[in-house]
Amino acid sequence: MKAPLLLILTVWLNAQYGGCAPFSSCSRSPMEWCSSLDSAIQCGVLKQCLESNFTRSHQAADPINVGLYYESLCPGCREFLVEVLFPTWLLLNDIMTFTLVPYGNAVEKPDGQKYIFECQHGEQECLGNMIETCLINMTRAAFPIIFCMESSVDVINSAKSCVEVYSTELSWDKVMSCAKGDLGNQLMHLNAVKTKALNPPHEYVPWVTINGEHTEELQKKAMSSLFSLVCNMYKGTKPPVCGQGQRHFKSYCHNE
Missing domain, CATH: 3.40.30.10 (Glutaredoxin)
Incomplete structure (x- = not known):
């Protein structure tokens, strides 16, 4: 199993606001919670790990x-x-x-x-x-x-x-x-x-490529809202979180 970062964030937020935290017997780092069935059980995140893997297995388009x-x-x-x-x-x-x-x-x-x-x-x-x-x-x-x-x-x-x-x-x-x-x-x-x-x-x-391609238009879109760019370009079923935006950044180190 692959350790999903959204899972880590969700469990952390649950712990912060009164929900269930990973079991005290969990000795692995967050990135390793879903590395195996035993780890997921030990860290109390088996349900979340399985749900995350199920979601990935049903993606209908290339990332x-x-x-x-x-x-x-x-x-x-x-x-x-x-x-x-x-x-x-x-x-x-x-x-x-x-x-x-x-x-x-x-x-x-x-x-x-x-x-x-x-x-x-x-x-x-x-x-x-x-x-x-x-x-x-x-x-x-x-x-x-x-x-x-x-x-x-x-x-x-x-x-x-x-x-x-x-x-x-x-x-x-x-x-x-x-x-x-x-x-x-x-x-x-x-x-x-x-x-x-x-x-x-x-x-x-930073020089950004999207699927191996760089254009000034893609660069500007990535800098202004990479989140929206990825959501809009993805051709499969979009996750529920799509539709949000991010701040605009224009800070570069030029090649002198």
Whole structure:
């Protein structure tokens, strides 16, 4: 079973307002509540997990894929990821998928069998990009962890605690081994390749694609109300939450 973010939000709200919270015997992180039948029973969310899986199995159309090409320390990227993309996915994850590519306006230079990266916002941003790239490769809980990082005052120094909150099975040492080693270097190179292959080429970040396509019209719609854009583009039976809107954002880091 896949851990639904809407389920996590619902259970949390129930607990806050007098409803039923997950059982005290639940030792798993929220992202793992629906990872197995035993986990769902132990955490007291079996009914919700089964209902969520039933809903997904009856979707009649392909989900809308939202691609985000971004930088970990770009203010506009952080704003879009935290205030627009993550909440939209939280509510629409039954009809929406996402692709995160942390690279943005970085520059790649070959160095023997490896690559050296120079980032628009300095070495700390390169480290943030690398950590988030490794997380995407290492765990299904990557998006909540990245959301936790990007919504924190200090993106880099919050990473360890964010991993510990959202993934009980992922070792921070393994994350940093990836970020500092050959695997992370190659994964970042792939991000560079994906970013350079954009057509049209990106001019700023956040750069948004919808089902692999980027136009200025789609970008504007995504920035003004990604929620409405996904709902309107989805061709299957729309979930009840469709029809709401979000704030307008116009903050970018230009490719200099």
